[in-house]
Amino acid sequence: MALRIWTPIALQCSASAALIAMCVGLLTRWLKVPTAWTAALAVPYTYGKGQNVAAWTGANSQRTILLWGPLLLGALAMLASACIRAEPAPQWWRRSMLKVRRSLQYQLGPSKIWLRLTDGLSVLDLMLFCALFALNVAYFARALVLESNDLDASIAKGEVQEQSKSMLMLKEASTQFGQLMFIDLWLLFLPIPRSSFLKDLTGLDQQAMIRYHKFLGLWCFWVLALHGGMFYIYWGVSHEFWVEWKDWGTLDSINNLAGTLSFLCMCGLVLTARESFRRKSYEWFYRFHLVCFLGFMVLACMHYSGSWRYFTPGLLLWGVDLLQRASTSSANVAIHSVHLDEEKDVTTLVLQHARPGCPLGDIHLLVPAISRWAWHPFTIAASTPAQPSAPGTxxxxxxxxxxxxKRLADLLLARPDAAIRATLPQQVFPPHEPWTGDEAVAVVVGGIGVTAVMLSLRRMVERRAAGALATRRVAVLWAARHASEFLTLDAAVAAAAMSGDPWLTLELFQTQPSPVQECKLEAGLESGSRVSSLGKGLSKAGDGDDDSTEGSGALQQRTPPAPPKSGAWPLARPRAPRPLAPAHMGPLYLAALHILTFFGGFVGLMLGWSWLPEAQTALATKQVTKPFVTTISWRAGSLGITGFCVVGLGLPYILLVAPMMLWRSWASRPGRRSDTPRMQDLELTVLGPRRSLSHDMGSPHEAATPFQPCLLEGGKLVVPNGKASQLSVDILPGRPPILAALSALGAAHESVSVLVSGPDGMFRSVFQAVAELNRGRPKSGSGYFSLHKQAGVL
Structure with a gap:
C-alpha cells in the first residue's frame, strides 16, 4: 500500500528535480567542468585524416546532456508513475498540496492594472517572472563584468585597443543580448505542446501554457530588438553599417543579413499573434505563425550556427506531440450528427471516437475543403465513452x-458528409480538476462558452450520484444573448439542478431584451421534411426571405461537389471515415516515442553538422583557405537544424507511428470486424420557421446521442420527464449578479473554486469580484476564492 502511494509521488518529484537540473544547465558557462571531462565527451571525426578534428565537440555534448537529458528523464519518470496504480495520498499530503496551490494562485494587486496587462498576476506568475529576470540579469551582467575586467587588464598592460572601451563594451552588450536567447528561446517553446509531461507535472491547462508562451514571445521580441538595435548603433558609429548589415557570412562566422531577416520573421509572429487578428482571421494567423516560425528558426541558425542550443530542447517535446497527432490526423473522422441553428448562429457537430474513456479538453479539427493545413481548436462540450460494439461521441x-x-457551417449545410480530421491530446493521467479539495464551486459562463465547463459539471453530477464528490455546493450562473443557447444544457446536469436538491443550483439570464420564444431542440420532427443528403446538396433560402412566412423553411437543391473520377490517382481518393482512434498505445509506447525522438534529433543534428568538421579537416590539410571555412558556418547551422527536424521526426514516425497507422487501417478494413459501426445514409431534417437543421448519421449500433429534449416554454427551460409535472427553471432578464452570488458562497464555505468561461468582459468582472472578496477576507471572514479560466485559445 505504501509503495503504491509514495512511488508515483517520488517519480513525480524526480521529474520536478529534472526541471531544476535544466535550469542549472542553462548556466553552463558558469559550471566549472574539468577540461578532461569535456574532451572525453567529444565525438572524433572518422574521416579527419589524422587531424585533431571532432565531429561533435565536447562543449556541444555537455550542453546536450545538461539540456536534453533532464527533459527525457523527466518525461520517462512521469510515464513510469502512470504505470503504477496509485492509491490516494494521505489527507495531510493532500491538504498541504492544496495550500501550496492556493498560495501560488493568489492574485496580487492592483487587480485592474494587472488584469488589463496580463489577465491578472498571481504569486506563481510573479515567481516565474522574477526567476526569468534574475537569470537574464545574472547571465548578462556577469559577461559584461568579465569583459570590462579583461579590457582594464589589457589597458593596464599598455596594449593598444582598436576602439575605445565604451565602443567595445557596446559591442559586448549587443552580443550578450543575443546570447540571452540561450535562456529565453529555450523557455519559449516548452509550453507549446498540447500533450506534454510538463502539463501533467505542473497541473496547468493549455490556456495557462499558451498564456506563458505569449508572454515569453514578447520577452524574446524585445530582447532581440535590443540585440539587433544596439549592433546597428555600433555599426553606425563605426561607419561600417552597410558593409556589416548586408554581409552574408563572408566576413565572419556570423551571418548578419540572416539575423536581420530572422528578426523580421519574429516581428511577423508578434503582429499576427495579436488577439484581434487571430479571432478575425484564424486561418491566416495559423499560416503566418507556421511560416514565420520556420523562417525565424532556420534564419537564426544561419545567423549563428550554435543557435540549435536555443531551439532544440523545447522542439523535442513539440516533436513528440506532433508524432502523436500524426497517428490520428490522416484519417477522416466518422460524423454521428450535425445540427445547424441559425437563431443562435451555432453549429453543433457530433463526432465518433473509439476511446474507452470520455475525452476531455480541446480538440483540433482540419477540414480539407476549407484549408488543408489549418487546424482549428474547439472545446469538447459533451462526450460518451466507446463500447466494444459501438463508438463513443x-x-x-x-x-x-x-x-x-462560417465556412464550416456553409460546408456542412451543403455536404453533411464532408471530410473532417481531428486530433486529441494524450491522456496518460486523469484530467486535472482544479476544484478538487474545495467545499464549493461557482461556475460563471456566457453563451456558448458553457461548452468549456459542461463536461466538468457532468462529472460532478455523476460523482454526486455515486457518493464520491467532496464538493458540497455547486452554483451555476449562465448568461446568454439568445434563450435558445440554453438548449445545449446537458440533460443530466439539468435534471440534477431541477430536482430540488440544493447542492446544485442553476440560474439562467438572457441579456438580449427580446422576449423568449417557445422552441425546442428536437421538436418539429413530424412537421419537418426529411431529405436524403447523399447525392443532393442543400442550401438556405435567399437572404430576402421572411422568417415569418410559411415558405421560409423551404430548401433549395444545390449541386454538390463532383466526386473523384474513377481514373484518378488512388491515393487522392477520399478515405472511408472511421471513429477517432487514441493518439498512442499506452505509457510504454510513449516512452519509446520519446527515446526515438531524442535519439533521432541528435543523429540528425550531427549529420547536418558534419559539413563543418569536413571543412575543418580540409583546412588543416591546406586544401581550402580560412575564408572558405567561414562561409561554411551558416550552411552547417541551417543543415544542422534541418537534419534535427527531419531525422528527429522521421525516425520515430517510420519505426513507431507508421506501423501503428498501418495496423489500424488493416484492422478497420471492410469485412475485418463485423461489429465496427459503418456510415449509413445521411438524413436531413428541417425544423420549424427558424430553419434549424439537423441530420443524423446512423450506424448499426446506435451511439448515445448527447442531444436531449430540452425545450423553452413561457420563459422557462423545461426538461420533460414523462410525468405530469415537468422539471423547469426560470430564465431571468438582465445580467447575473456575480459579486452577490460569490459573496453568498464565500460566507457559507471556507474555499470556493470559480470556473469562468465566456467573453472577456465577463472574465474581467469575475476576476475583479474574486480579487475584491479575497482582499476583504481578514475583515469579513469569508472563504478563499480561487479563479480558473476554462475557455482555451491557441
Missing part, C-alpha cells in the same frame, strides 16, 4: 463568428 458547439467557422 464527442459533441462540439461551434459559434459562427470568424471566417473559418
Amino acid at each position: 464527442l459533441t462540439l458547439h461551434v459559434k459562427n463568428e470568424g471566417t473559418w467557422t
Whole structure:
C-alpha cells in the first residue's frame, strides 16, 4: 500500500528535480567542468585524416546532456508513475498540496492594472517572472563584468585597443543580448505542446501554457530588438553599417543579413499573434505563425550556427506531440450528427471516437475543403465513452463568428458528409480538476462558452450520484444573448439542478431584451421534411426571405461537389471515415516515442553538422583557405537544424507511428470486424420557421446521442420527464449578479473554486469580484476564492 502511494509521488518529484537540473544547465558557462571531462565527451571525426578534428565537440555534448537529458528523464519518470496504480495520498499530503496551490494562485494587486496587462498576476506568475529576470540579469551582467575586467587588464598592460572601451563594451552588450536567447528561446517553446509531461507535472491547462508562451514571445521580441538595435548603433558609429548589415557570412562566422531577416520573421509572429487578428482571421494567423516560425528558426541558425542550443530542447517535446497527432490526423473522422441553428448562429457537430474513456479538453479539427493545413481548436462540450460494439461521441458547439467557422457551417449545410480530421491530446493521467479539495464551486459562463465547463459539471453530477464528490455546493450562473443557447444544457446536469436538491443550483439570464420564444431542440420532427443528403446538396433560402412566412423553411437543391473520377490517382481518393482512434498505445509506447525522438534529433543534428568538421579537416590539410571555412558556418547551422527536424521526426514516425497507422487501417478494413459501426445514409431534417437543421448519421449500433429534449416554454427551460409535472427553471432578464452570488458562497464555505468561461468582459468582472472578496477576507471572514479560466485559445 505504501509503495503504491509514495512511488508515483517520488517519480513525480524526480521529474520536478529534472526541471531544476535544466535550469542549472542553462548556466553552463558558469559550471566549472574539468577540461578532461569535456574532451572525453567529444565525438572524433572518422574521416579527419589524422587531424585533431571532432565531429561533435565536447562543449556541444555537455550542453546536450545538461539540456536534453533532464527533459527525457523527466518525461520517462512521469510515464513510469502512470504505470503504477496509485492509491490516494494521505489527507495531510493532500491538504498541504492544496495550500501550496492556493498560495501560488493568489492574485496580487492592483487587480485592474494587472488584469488589463496580463489577465491578472498571481504569486506563481510573479515567481516565474522574477526567476526569468534574475537569470537574464545574472547571465548578462556577469559577461559584461568579465569583459570590462579583461579590457582594464589589457589597458593596464599598455596594449593598444582598436576602439575605445565604451565602443567595445557596446559591442559586448549587443552580443550578450543575443546570447540571452540561450535562456529565453529555450523557455519559449516548452509550453507549446498540447500533450506534454510538463502539463501533467505542473497541473496547468493549455490556456495557462499558451498564456506563458505569449508572454515569453514578447520577452524574446524585445530582447532581440535590443540585440539587433544596439549592433546597428555600433555599426553606425563605426561607419561600417552597410558593409556589416548586408554581409552574408563572408566576413565572419556570423551571418548578419540572416539575423536581420530572422528578426523580421519574429516581428511577423508578434503582429499576427495579436488577439484581434487571430479571432478575425484564424486561418491566416495559423499560416503566418507556421511560416514565420520556420523562417525565424532556420534564419537564426544561419545567423549563428550554435543557435540549435536555443531551439532544440523545447522542439523535442513539440516533436513528440506532433508524432502523436500524426497517428490520428490522416484519417477522416466518422460524423454521428450535425445540427445547424441559425437563431443562435451555432453549429453543433457530433463526432465518433473509439476511446474507452470520455475525452476531455480541446480538440483540433482540419477540414480539407476549407484549408488543408489549418487546424482549428474547439472545446469538447459533451462526450460518451466507446463500447466494444459501438463508438463513443464527442459533441462540439461551434459559434459562427470568424471566417473559418462560417465556412464550416456553409460546408456542412451543403455536404453533411464532408471530410473532417481531428486530433486529441494524450491522456496518460486523469484530467486535472482544479476544484478538487474545495467545499464549493461557482461556475460563471456566457453563451456558448458553457461548452468549456459542461463536461466538468457532468462529472460532478455523476460523482454526486455515486457518493464520491467532496464538493458540497455547486452554483451555476449562465448568461446568454439568445434563450435558445440554453438548449445545449446537458440533460443530466439539468435534471440534477431541477430536482430540488440544493447542492446544485442553476440560474439562467438572457441579456438580449427580446422576449423568449417557445422552441425546442428536437421538436418539429413530424412537421419537418426529411431529405436524403447523399447525392443532393442543400442550401438556405435567399437572404430576402421572411422568417415569418410559411415558405421560409423551404430548401433549395444545390449541386454538390463532383466526386473523384474513377481514373484518378488512388491515393487522392477520399478515405472511408472511421471513429477517432487514441493518439498512442499506452505509457510504454510513449516512452519509446520519446527515446526515438531524442535519439533521432541528435543523429540528425550531427549529420547536418558534419559539413563543418569536413571543412575543418580540409583546412588543416591546406586544401581550402580560412575564408572558405567561414562561409561554411551558416550552411552547417541551417543543415544542422534541418537534419534535427527531419531525422528527429522521421525516425520515430517510420519505426513507431507508421506501423501503428498501418495496423489500424488493416484492422478497420471492410469485412475485418463485423461489429465496427459503418456510415449509413445521411438524413436531413428541417425544423420549424427558424430553419434549424439537423441530420443524423446512423450506424448499426446506435451511439448515445448527447442531444436531449430540452425545450423553452413561457420563459422557462423545461426538461420533460414523462410525468405530469415537468422539471423547469426560470430564465431571468438582465445580467447575473456575480459579486452577490460569490459573496453568498464565500460566507457559507471556507474555499470556493470559480470556473469562468465566456467573453472577456465577463472574465474581467469575475476576476475583479474574486480579487475584491479575497482582499476583504481578514475583515469579513469569508472563504478563499480561487479563479480558473476554462475557455482555451491557441
